[in-house]
Amino acid sequence: MISGIIRRMNKIRFLKAVDRVVGSALSSIIVSILRLIGRESLSHGTLGKILVIRPGGIGDAVLLLPALKKISEQIRELCPGAQIDILCEKRNHGIFQLSGDINRIYLYDRGIGLIKCLRNSYDAVVDTEQWHRLSAVIAYLTRARVRVGFNTNERGGLFTHMIPYSHDDYEGKSFFNLIAPLIGVKPFDGVPDVFISGGAFIDSGHIEIFKTGKTIAIAPGASVKERSWGGDNFGLTAQRLSELGFNIVIIGSQADKSDAVTIKDYCTGAVDFTGTTSLKDTAPLLKSVSALVCADSGIMHIAYALGTPTVSLFGSGIEKKWAPQGKSHRVINKHLPCSPCTKFGYTPPCASVKCLTQITVDEVVGEVVDLLRIVSCLAPC
Template sequence: MQANHLKRFDSLAGPLLVRLLPRRNKPAAAMAPGSALIIRPGGIGDAVLLIPMLRALQSAYPSCRIDILAEHRNAAAFEMCPGLHAVHRYDEPGELRAVLKKRYDLVIDTEQWYRLSALVARLVRARRSIGFATNERKRLFSDAVPYDLKEYEPYSFLRLLAPLGIEAPADLAVPFLELPAAARERATQLLARLGDRPFVAIFPGASVPAKEWGGVKYRQLAASLVLAGCAVVVLGGKGDEDVADAIARATGGVNLAGATTLAESAAVIEAAMALVTGDSGLLHIAAGLGTATVSLFGPSDPAKWAPKGERHRVFASTLPCAPCAKWGTIPPCEHQGSCIDADPAEVAKTLLQLLTELYGG
């Protein structure tokens, strides 16, 4: 079932289904889990930002067998978190049925708002369950955890471990992603034509039009980078090939859109001096690898989703209605197309200043 169909079904049937199931009671005593199921529906970005929590759980319980219940669209992100036992897909009925037949000591639903994953967590045979207390879904967990719309998302996910006595670190350890050796080897092959030239990676894609900056603006940015002596590598999926090709042709850059897996794209980002993109899964991958970023935000709240630290710069929309996205939904708006109003010349200037600070003149 596609993501928008899942959301529509959730909004129509979710509240009623939640009320039909009995409440989850608290366990009699806390015990170290020997097995855990972590539920993570949604996109790539959420999956990537969940990985610090998974690493903290692995560190606290080294012998715990951790399974993931993800979706087709984000399952590949968990290739960058070694040590997981298995990754199942939430939107594949056969795999979901297989998970529901198993027993776990612990289930953690990491979905922030929608109810279907909470229903799945309630149906899983587990001694203890943890999830966010954002609506009526809270009655389905033995431990319901508060959620803060202004808290950087990795810390929100780490908050789910509080009922287990695991405290969130003051600062995220970076890098928190680990790439497969084969992905790095493939990236090296794809980048061979650049020789030793330093490069900036650009990802012009977006999940919705409101998060797009536009191919013309990315081309203007890329041209400024080339004039400053930087090579440009453009990343993207199959749907980004035309825009990526136009950027690469105009600047003599390398177009890898549609040519890489998620892990291979991550390996290219790891090799880059910086990544420029909107609020996207690749942005969060760059943050998780320690690669510098310049990010362009429209409807999303940078406080919640933008990378933090001295290696990152953020352009937030100046529209009076921004940010407007909440719980993964952008409300109907009179503005057509992109909400990102950053000037390409200013973005280029900021990026070049950042590169000078990090790498010298």
Template sequence: MERGNTKLKFFDKYLGPVLLLALTPLRLFRTRQVPKLINSVALLKTAAIGDTVLLSAAITDLRVANPDMKIVLFTGASNFEFAKLLSGADQIVKLPLTNPFACVKIIRSHQIDIFIDFDSWPRISALLAALSRAKIRIGFNTSQQYRHFMQDIPVLHRNDQHELENYRDLLGVIGLNAANLPQQLQHSWKEGGNTIVFHMWPSGTQSHLKEWPAEKWHTLANELLLLGNYSFVLTGGREDISGCEAFLATLPASLRPRFISHAGTSFSNTLSLLQQAALLVSVNTGIMHVGAAMGVPTVGLHGPTNPRRWGPVGPRTRSVVSKSKGAGTLNLGFEYTLETDYMSGIDDGDVINASRELLCWTASN
């Protein structure tokens, strides 16, 4: 599902379940037996860089299990460029999600044995799987999303485990004991840097509810400077340039020379910055998952999100959870209570301690 497309979301929510339910008689004539010989697998992930990072582990699992298997990854526009960084897929195909008929035509041009839908709530993904002509279709049965009617093998989407574990459950259907971690994206972390990356800007629905107050970032920077002669880099997309400029304007004179913004620069530049960073401190968003997967010492700030569901996955990570009432309740990414101040409950002392722990651990190893 393309983020920010309200019209597409409306039709997905209200028309999608009706279409899927109408197609269910066709499922009566289909097998639910996974073939013993699997020559080709298609994976579908229509949006979200963070989710695509987690999906990279599944690609590795599939490739390790069967080096000769054809793997096709279908994406949306928002995660296509990022997906090209992943290893293991034979083809990465961008789908024009605003034109479902074109999507079906593209998908059907590939001969597919197993079609695995990794989206947890969009109905359009389930429709594309249903019309894929794959021998077996696997996807999530997610509570109250009404998207599983046409899956040959629906898999319960659980809100009591990390999303990576949910992805592994999908692979378990075809007999894989999935255990790989997300890929390092061809940019494994290099120890010894003296920059600290602050990623202050979340993405997605109601993203402002995942922003940490500017004064808290000031306090964190001052405390980290007691540990070393660090400089600070702000990262973000083009839409975050003005936010970074506004933040820089709030810095006291003692801190301003140590900060520089790289918001709006290329994604490859952001990867290089992360690769050479001593530490990444990020709100819960795609860059947090990217840095963690690369091996960057990463502190994730969780307000509405629960790290047990959406925490960073990697060898050097810490999660700091808000103490606000209602914090940590986000499951699929849109169940916000708009009047809740999620992020003010993140104690700056906890963030400082987590950052210090990672910096000191890195120095001692």
């Protein structure tokens, strides 16, 4: 288990290092050539086949789905046979399997997925990466006549349509800004309350706890340690909520198993699903609970997309860019002078992580109880 986690993290670091050196050099060279020979026409013509590139983790992929649906609706109305392909990573491809708007999914970090993708002919490519450069190089190599991407660092010069990127914008809005050149979308008016469908979770051994209407999911995982509240804090929270009559389920990947064990030490009745459910299974599980308590993580975004109420803990991450929005969601954030400190996916090392250690169990339990009271009042009779 641990060796697998280390291999995955090392691969991510390796790809970022390659991007920093090779990606930067390739971007600069290609942009210089384009300046000499001039750019191709920006005429759209018929956009029958579109490639969307989405590197990175789960959260970005989830918040991209509404924009993908909008592309699908608009393009296929004009061109009924239009197709949308996705080029993504193994770690986020499960999200796109939840979408009915995708024709084919290619994995650029598995086998020859990238080569197969580049063999296709695309009318347009949308690179949704915010900072790293190699995806912009790939967009250029597709030879698509329309190439859209964020105008950050030297990567912007590889696109026919360079879109400004702001850390002050909600990420769902940023993705809508990207697709505007393709379909002329209406002004962004917020991500839908629900944009992933999910049926009831079926688990014959624990089906009764999901019928009570009083089941809380706890997801202790975080992509970096600076976003982790810790198994002990989540465990005490689970204990308190259990004492108030709630059932507790723990969800996450195999990497979260250690925290799950700690949580069960505090709350022996908790049901541990960590490492046993795929992304496709996680969606119906989250749909079946009353609320999710979590760090700033990919699972938080899935719950938001399903319409499941959330209580999320923010510190290093940018709340206004990434936090779930609406009355069914609560964000606990101490808003310290040093936070948020994450920019373009990079979180600087922090020994104290005061932005999270100052969040108390009492605060989290109180927010959960109050949120569920509010949500029950909002629910139709």
